[in-house]
Amino acid sequence: MEGYQKVSIRHWAEEDRPREKMLKKGLSSLSDAELLAILIGSGSQKESAVDLARKILNDAHNNLNELGKVTVEALCKKYHGIGKAKAITIVAALELGRRRQLTVPLQRYQIKESKDVFALMHPLLSDLHYEEFWVLLLNQANKVVQQFNLSKGGISGTVIDVRLIMEKALYQHASSIILCHNHPSGNKNPSKADIVITKKLNEAGKILDITILDHVIIAENHYFSFADEGILQS
Incomplete structure (x- = not known):
């Protein structure tokens, strides 16, 4: 034309x-x-x-x-x-x-209790000589939709970015989050810093309607669960 x-x-x-x-x-x-x-x-x-x-x-x-x-x-x-x-x-x-x-769809790993987290993460964390902090993002059926290494640190700690965790959770439309890190020392008990960051993430999750289901600390062949100990409810 x-x-x-x-x-x-x-x-x-x-x-x-x-x-x-x-x-x-x-x-x-x-x-x-x-x-x-x-x-x-x-x-x-x-x-x-x-x-x-x-x-x-x-x-x-x-x-x-x-x-x-x-x-x-x-x-x-x-x-x-x-x-x-x-x-x-x-x-x-x-x-x-x-x-x-x-392609056959991948079967997503379902978390029913703290020992399921330990079984999933122990092979990744148990032999490390430094701390790593991991995050598991779950759907409404408590199946893992993504797991990622948030940070690596020295013998005594890592740096945790609350905003980055929540940003990834929102992007993946996660219903809940499980935190996990290791203690190379073999002491499974949480440090004051572990408790503070867990409570901080728990509060952020409440605002965004994303539940922090647990924080599991792996130390050699045993672990500590914040959920099992009732710390997340405090």
């Missing part, structure tokens, strides 16, 4: 750009074409990445299984703006999707 100019994605409203839309509204808000456009990255002078993605999907009858059969060579030959690198990215992403369907 005379006088018509294609509007680049970067000139779209921010909420309509695929990457920005994904960050603001989540993956489920994107159409297949928008997801494919993210893989493509950029279109050509004649059409945006989204327009190009719609064309590719249309030729595959808007069926991702059909698109998964398309080769790198076919994509490069048929579509202006699709070079080898973009074609490889599309084919690789579709192959990952296929393999995901074939």
